[in-house]
Amino acid sequence: MMDKIEIEKLLKKITHETENLPPGMIARAKIQGHSISVYRSNKVMIQGRDADNLAAELLGALPAEQQEPKQMTLAxxxxxxxxxxxxxxxxxxxxxxxxxxxxxxxxxxxxxxxxxxxxxxxxxxxxxxxxxxxxxxxxxxxxxxxxxxxxxxxxxxxxxxxxxxxxxxxxxxxxxxxxxxxxxxxxxxxxxxxxxxxxxxxxxxxxxxxxxxxxxxxxxxxxxxxxxxxxxxxxxxxxDKIEQAAGLEIVKGAGAKVDLQAAKIIERRSLDYLDSVTKKDFKNRAKAINLVERKRS
CATH class of the missing domain: 3.30.420.10 (Ribonuclease H-like superfamily/Ribonuclease H)
Structure with missing residues (x-):
């Protein structure tokens, strides 16, 4: 069972839907061939071939019954x-x-x-x-x-x-x-x-x-x-090297300001160049492309 804050953090990480859901379900998603269901009771169910590893990746730990015994922290x-x-x-x-x-x-x-x-x-x-x-x-x-x-x-x-x-x-x-x-x-x-x-x-x-x-x-x-x-x-x-090559001061992280900077790089250089200095799986990429397309339309 997760608390509301943990569920909010999870939903921010994944693309999910919130409409036409079964009773009691508040969100569901498909990721890496797995089904993720989030319920109003704060229960999260991950189903698929490698569900335990995906749970560890998304939630930071395995389900409680599968966790290894906790070790005492040493000095x-x-x-x-x-x-x-x-x-x-x-x-x-x-x-x-x-x-x-x-x-x-x-x-x-x-x-x-x-x-x-x-x-x-x-x-x-x-x-x-x-x-x-x-x-x-x-x-x-x-x-x-x-x-x-x-x-x-x-x-x-x-x-x-x-x-x-x-x-x-x-x-x-x-x-x-x-x-x-x-x-x-x-x-x-x-x-x-x-x-x-x-x-x-x-x-x-x-x-x-x-x-x-x-x-x-x-x-x-x-x-x-x-x-x-x-x-x-x-x-x-x-x-520092990326900033020097791009001619642009780049904010670290993955927030909205990063989207704007990524869009500028697409305009000044190209999408291929942006991909060479970024992690393509981040949502910032799609957001930057959208910003450029909206500006051009």
Whole structure:
């Protein structure tokens, strides 16, 4: 059972219909070959071949009866940890960047003194300042999924969750190959429950027994917070290149202002160019095309 706020968030993510519905149903949708039904009782039913994974992607968790037992959150900063996080997944423009970083107990104290925290709470100039201090300090792996590759994988049927799982797993592998000791824990900022992550990751989770998944992980592990900052830094730098090439300052995210900027790029350059620097599956694309067509008519 979901609450009204969660249902509102779900309906904003999907194209749905609200007319000519059976009694008690308030919305229904078809997505990725699945049927989604939302009821007045706040019940959501997802039916289809891969319903559990779609539920995890849309809702952030599996149905309650299928969830894995909750783990107690540890004081990760007292241990040597690898943490991983990503940036750009909610932005129409720009790539997706994924970073895993190794932070020893000693380095954890240094990062705290520098003011490392969740990048979502920091302005871009502070992100750049911190990232340029910690990048030389930490063994890390940065993977950048550019827009053409993102769009190619989407066309193959990959969800964002699958892309993230593959990239996080690879980044963690890369960091393990860079360090001479095994970490006490590997902490992943949770974007899917472990079973879904493992299903999508293509390769086994390295050091599975040491791996933990944490929601709002940036506030629980400074290794995740550091990776969050480096990932955001890489995203900012990629966005700077896009802005320079487009000759236009671009707002991050996926709001109405982004639609207007996308429409300007179609007019100044072309739709193909827009597609080369954006994630084509976002609704902003259709909205931008509509804005251009309305202006021309």
């Amino acid at each position: 990760y900063d007292q241990y040597n940890c690898i943490g991983s996080d990503e940036a750009g997944s909610g932005d129409y423009f720009g790539p997706m960047t994924v970073v895993a970083s190794y932070v020893s107990k000693q380095h954890a104290e240094i990062l705290k003194l520098l003011g490392v925290m969740d990048s979502k709470n920091l302005k871009d100039p502070k992100i750049v300042e911190l990232a340029e201090q910690i990048i030389p300090l930490l063994p890390h792996s940065l993977l950048v999924l550019d827009n053409p590759k993102y769009n190619q994988q989407k066309a193959r049927g990959w969800s964002q969750v699958k892309m993230k799982a593959v990239l996080h797993n690879q980044a963690i592998h890369n960091v393990l190959n860079k360090i001479d000791t095994k970490p006490d824990y590997i902490v992943i900022d949770q974007f899917a429950v472990q079973g879904v992550y493992e299903n999508y990751a293509l390769t086994p989770i390295p050091e599975r027994a040491r791996t933990r998944f944490e929601t709002k992980g940036e506030s629980k592990s400074i290794a995740i917070a550091a990776s969050s900052i480096i990932a955001r830094y890489a995203f900012i730098k990629q966005m």
